[in-house]
Amino acid sequence: MALFAVVYAYPAGSEAPRDTHRPAHRAYLGELADRGHLLVSGPLSNPAGEGGLLVLRADSA
Template sequence: MPVYAVTYTYTDDSAGRDKHRPAHKEYLAGLGDRGVNLCSGPFGSQEDPGALLLIRADSKDEAVRFTEDDPFRRHGLVGAVAAREWLPMLGRLAAEI
């Protein structure tokens, strides 16, 4: 099954992210338990606010749909979502996929 690099661009509402972070993490962990979210996390503090999620899905549209119930998205804390198919070739993660 293909893997998609899904990127979030966060809004400026850092207080909202703080408030909803536990539910956001729980939601993404649930996707992980289902084998959908392979790995995810925020960009570093010196980068524009956002995150990267590696999502296993049948299509780009499905990968984005998996994020629609993320509390960060439901509460308007993600200003933009983009997805690109990613082809892991080398390294430990590539060997596990």
């Protein structure tokens, strides 16, 4: 299996929808981690805005 990094930025004004969906998002990431697909995940903060990083193990992108 290959490793893939997913880097993403949150659009302006997306705080409320992210808060709504965060519990399901974290549960799904937990399932991926339990199956050995998600190696690392977490928030990113930089001058251009906030976002996130996922490092995944998978057969293809």
